[in-house]
Amino acid sequence: MKNKTCLLFIGILLSVSIFAQNVNNIQMPELLNESVRKTINIPNILGYQTLKCDFHTHTVFSDGVVWPTVRIDEAWQEGLDAIAITDHIEGNPSKDQIEGDHNSSYEIALPRAIQKNIILIHAGEITRDMPPGHFNALFLKDTNPLDTPDYMEAFKAASEQGAYIIWNHPGWKSQQPDTCKWWDIHTELYEKGWLNGIEVFNEKEWYPIALDWCVEKDLAITAASDIHGITAGMYNLQKYHRPMTLVLAKKRTEESIREALFDNRTVAWFGNNLAGKEEYLKAIFETAVDIRFYNETRRGKVYIANNNSDVPFHLISDAGQKFNIPANGETMITLKENNRNFEVNNLFVKGTKNLKISLNLSE
Ligand SMILES: [Zn+2]
Ligand SMILES: [Zn+2]
Incomplete structure (x- = not known):
C-alpha cells in the first residue's frame, strides 16, 4: 500500500514536470529541410x-x-x-x-x-x-x-x-x-x-x-x-x-x-x-565512362559500362545498335564484331551533329 502511494506520487510528479516542460515551446526539427547541399557529379577534365x-x-x-x-x-x-x-x-x-x-x-x-x-x-x-x-x-x-x-x-x-x-x-x-x-x-x-x-x-x-x-x-x-x-x-x-x-x-x-x-x-x-566543343564533350564522356570486358557469348562480347556522372549517355553505332549508359549507374552491353564506333545522341558538337566516339574497350 505504501509502495503504491509512493509510485502514484512519483507518477504525479513526473506528469507535472513533463506538463510543465511542454506547454511553452516544443521544438519539432524533424519538419525542417536539412541544410544539405546537393552534389552535382560532372568530372573535372583536361586539368580544369x-x-x-x-x-x-x-x-x-x-x-x-x-x-x-x-x-x-x-x-x-x-x-x-x-x-x-x-x-x-x-x-x-x-x-x-x-x-x-x-x-x-x-x-x-x-x-x-x-x-x-x-x-x-x-x-x-x-x-x-x-x-x-x-x-x-x-x-x-x-x-x-x-x-x-x-x-x-x-x-x-x-x-x-x-x-x-x-x-x-x-x-x-x-x-x-x-x-x-x-x-x-x-x-x-x-x-x-x-x-x-x-x-x-x-x-x-x-x-x-x-x-x-x-x-x-x-x-x-x-x-x-x-x-x-x-x-x-x-x-x-x-x-x-x-x-x-x-x-x-x-x-x-x-x-x-x-x-x-x-x-x-x-x-x-x-x-x-x-x-x-568536341574536345570537351569527348573528355567528359571518356572521364565519366568506364567500359570493361565481362565475358563472351554467342551474341558477342559482353561489357560492363559504368557512368560516374549525372549525365546519361545515349549511344548509337554506325550499324544502328543502340544502348544507354545511365547517369551514376552501369549497364551491360553486348557488342557485335568489335563494333567500337558510336555517336552519342545527347551530346551536340553542332546544332544537328552529335559527338562521335570510338569506345575504349579494356579486355
Ligand atoms: Zn532575363
Ligand atoms: Zn531576356
Whole structure:
C-alpha cells in the first residue's frame, strides 16, 4: 500500500514536470529541410575544374519575384559554384515599390554569397527590342552606367568595365517568332568584341542554330535558367538540374571563371543534353565512362559500362545498335564484331551533329 502511494506520487510528479516542460515551446526539427547541399557529379577534365554556373537569374529588382538572397540559397542547395544576378536594366515593373538602383540586387546578395561560398558575379541584362535583343553583361563594377537610351552606349559602358557579354535567348519567340536570325547589328557587336558568348539554351528552349554560330565564330556556348520565380517551382529538380553552363576553370574563383569564359572553355548543359566543343564533350564522356570486358557469348562480347556522372549517355553505332549508359549507374552491353564506333545522341558538337566516339574497350 505504501509502495503504491509512493509510485502514484512519483507518477504525479513526473506528469507535472513533463506538463510543465511542454506547454511553452516544443521544438519539432524533424519538419525542417536539412541544410544539405546537393552534389552535382560532372568530372573535372583536361586539368580544369568543372564549375557549375548559372549566368542568368532575376530578382524583385527587375521582374523576378524573389529577394536576392534567395538566389544564393537556391544555388547553394542545388550544388552550383557560381551565379550572376542579371536584373533587367530597362523596364523594372517593381521600381515604384522597391527602392534601390541597378547594383542593389548584387549588393544585397553578396554577403550571403560569401557566407555560402557561392561565387556571385556582378551583372545586368541589357534589355532591348530585336535587333539587337537581350544581353547579359557579366563582371561589371557598376551596372548603373549601362542605363542609357542608346544601346550602343550601354555596350560601350559595359566594355569599358571589361565586361563579358552574352546574347540571351536569340530564338525567343516574343522577339523572333518565325526564325532565329543573326542580324547585321550582331556582326557589328561581334566585330567590336562586344559579343563574347551566346545562350544556346534559355529556360526551357534550345536553339540549335545558335550552337552553329558559336562554333563558326568561336563564341562561348552557354545555357542558363533565366529564372524569375523559384527554381524548385520551375524545374523538376528530382529528375534534372536547372540548365547551366559548365565552365572549365583553372581555379574555383571569379577571376578564373572570367579567364575561362574569354577562352571559350564552356559546355552548355540542359536536361540530359550537353552542347560544346568536341574536345570537351569527348573528355567528359571518356572521364565519366568506364567500359570493361565481362565475358563472351554467342551474341558477342559482353561489357560492363559504368557512368560516374549525372549525365546519361545515349549511344548509337554506325550499324544502328543502340544502348544507354545511365547517369551514376552501369549497364551491360553486348557488342557485335568489335563494333567500337558510336555517336552519342545527347551530346551536340553542332546544332544537328552529335559527338562521335570510338569506345575504349579494356579486355
Ligand atoms: Zn531576356
Ligand atoms: Zn532575363
